[in-house]
Amino acid sequence: MIQKLISSIQKTGAPVVVGLDPMLSYIPESVQRQAFAEYGETLAGAAEAIWQFNKAIVDAVYDLIPAVKPQIAMYEQFGVEGLIAYEKTVRYCQDKGLVVIGDIKRGDIGSTSAAYAAGHIGKVTVGSQTFAPFHEDFITVNPYLGTDGIKPFADVCRQEKKGLFILVKTSNPSSGEFQDRLIDGRPLYEWVGEKVAAWGADCMGDDYSYIGAVVGATYPEMGKVLRKIMPKSYILVPGYGAQGGTAKDLAPYFNEDGLGAIVNSSRGIIAAWKQEKYSRFGAEHFADASRQAVVDMVEDIRTIL
Amino acid sequence: MIQKLISSIQKTGAPVVVGLDPMLSYIPESVQRQAFAEYGETLAGAAEAIWQFNKAIVDAVYDLIPAVKPQIAMYEQFGVEGLIAYEKTVRYCQDKGLVVIGDIKRGDIGSTSAAYAAGHIGKVTVGSQTFAPFHEDFITVNPYLGTDGIKPFADVCRQEKKGLFILVKTSNPSSGEFQDRLIDGRPLYEWVGEKVAAWGADCMGDDYSYIGAVVGATYPEMGKVLRKIMPKSYILVPGYGAQGGTAKDLAPYFNEDGLGAIVNSSRGIIAAWKQEKYSRFGAEHFADASRQAVVDMVEDIRTIL
Numbered sequence: 001m002i003q004k005l006i007s008s009i010q011k012t013g014a015p016v017v018v019g020l021d022p023m024l025s026y027i028p029e030s031v032q033r034q035a036f037a038e039y040g041e042t043l044a045g046a047a048e049a050i051w052q053f054n055k056a057i058v059d060a061v062y063d064l065i066p067a068v069k070p071q072i073a074m075y076e077q078f079g080v081e082g083l084i085a086y087e088k089t090v091r092y093c094q095d096k097g098l099v100v101i102g103d104i105k106r107g108d109i110g111s112t113s114a115a116y117a118a119g120h121i122g123k124v125t126v127g128s129q130t131f132a133p134f135h136e137d138f139i140t141v142n143p144y145l146g147t148d149g150i151k152p153f154a155d156v157c158r159q160e161k162k163g164l165f166i167l168v169k170t171s172n173p174s175s176g177e178f179q180d181r182l183i184d185g186r187p188l189y190e191w192v193g194e195k196v197a198a199w200g201a202d203c204m205g206d207d208y209s210y211i212g213a214v215v216g217a218t219y220p221e222m223g224k225v226l227r228k229i230m231p232k233s234y235i236l237v238p239g240y241g242a243q244g245g246t247a248k249d250l251a252p253y254f255n256e257d258g259l260g261a262i263v264n265s266s267r268g269i270i271a272a273w274k275q276e277k278y279s280r281f282g283a284e285h286f287a288d289a290s291r292q293a294v295v296d297m298v299e300d301i302r303t304i305l
Numbered sequence: 306m307i308q309k310l311i312s313s314i315q316k317t318g319a320p321v322v323v324g325l326d327p328m329l330s331y332i333p334e335s336v337q338r339q340a341f342a343e344y345g346e347t348l349a350g351a352a353e354a355i356w357q358f359n360k361a362i363v364d365a366v367y368d369l370i371p372a373v374k375p376q377i378a379m380y381e382q383f384g385v386e387g388l389i390a391y392e393k394t395v396r397y398c399q400d401k402g403l404v405v406i407g408d409i410k411r412g413d414i415g416s417t418s419a420a421y422a423a424g425h426i427g428k429v430t431v432g433s434q435t436f437a438p439f440h441e442d443f444i445t446v447n448p449y450l451g452t453d454g455i456k457p458f459a460d461v462c463r464q465e466k467k468g469l470f471i472l473v474k475t476s477n478p479s480s481g482e483f484q485d486r487l488i489d490g491r492p493l494y495e496w497v498g499e500k501v502a503a504w505g506a507d508c509m510g511d512d513y514s515y516i517g518a519v520v521g522a523t524y525p526e527m528g529k530v531l532r533k534i535m536p537k538s539y540i541l542v543p544g545y546g547a548q549g550g551t552a553k554d555l556a557p558y559f560n561e562d563g564l565g566a567i568v569n570s571s572r573g574i575i576a577a578w579k580q581e582k583y584s585r586f587g588a589e590h591f592a593d594a595s596r597q598a599v600v601d602m603v604e605d606i607r608t609i610l
Contacts, residue, residue, distance in 0.1 A: 041432030077424035079438025127346030133384025146482035177451030
């Protein structure tokens, strides 16, 4: 799957991933109203609004980008109905040829990590049948529990040709509370980065590993160091746009081959119609506003490649 | 909810939580066969088997214990159908008077953590309606992202009188890879413990905070230190029984008031019928074997109180 991701990045010329993190407040009134007319003001109504919103945006942008990253929390908050919309979104995006990175940040140990891995990127067996319940292509994983937590995911990746992005340095202001603390003179995130490189060495595609890392755009100096520590790991970079990261900040995340990083924007794309910059589109043409925001983001990022 | 948990512990005299982590291999053939006869060898069939298995065990043990801890991964692996069984299990246990600790180990930032919190221990709003999708009483949370990741959960706890158990020192062999690394002479888990105590200070019940910690039974020396660092935090202790922790190991996790800790056993209880010790019950009476295993565990733990 890392090969598919890389070839899609090369084909589109866009190391960009659109974060499908729909809050109801991002969804135009008219879309919500229609969903509620059909399903009521219920969890199913919310899920329908999310699904119709996602579908319109994916239809508007899929030819410009290699990948999407649905944030499962935004679906899970609406319970089972929300998760039905999540799975439908994953499938729809895959049918459009997009690589799907499930931003699930799971992480546990042994048989529990194995269960998450089976449900999200692998298969479960029921009697004589097998199923792939959520079937994302990549997922994000939390490293706090160490190798026991990662290995079951990596094992499934090898079997299924799927991939991981492991949290190394997150984009939020308080990420330093633990991640930046010095251990033998080096911050924790560097030690996690070393482990990601080691885990990834057993999971190589042609040039890059299918075990990658999450490193926030808001910490470019740290990105530079981590790029060197994990030369073969793809870096998923959140924090561009709404969280404050700029294109200039992104240069250190890429390798000299122009590859090695993929930059996420969520709110900046899917809620573009709410920004003054794109207000000319109006709520009705929210998906066109998202397309324009993708075009602008790709252009911005190409300036540093 | 921390008050309810404490009074249930006192009433039952059992600082014990049963982990409802059903693997299909724990579920007797006859239960699986009946579920598959009704729903086929499908995800719905697996979910039905899990639900019937859980229900029988809860019916057999609910009067002996204060709380259960369903591990959501074991349900999530069967997709949406599995999560329907999860929600049904949560509700059924609450109807039986049990406190439900959702072992979900979520953790993200800002609006994403807020979404997880809303979906699991809070409420979501859809138009003029509100819903509590998964409605657990406590959930487990991962601290790797720092205060930004925890605050949205703590905020919902305050509003809804719910609670958290934050991962501090996990029970698995590789937990030390990051958690034990020394920072200014003290291991990371102590720094995380300090933060748990600080976060918990703003979330006090009568004597204990409703922000607790997870500390594995497999590291009693570390448990002793963490007990002192977080005197007001309830400690959820996994790793007893199947993972190797013994009653003697548990003493340091309790305060002098005999409170402050609650010990989980999953496999040791729900798959008791598969152990030689309880083989006399046979597969048919699996729930009676679980009851006997709870009685034995409570007796064992009372020796150190």
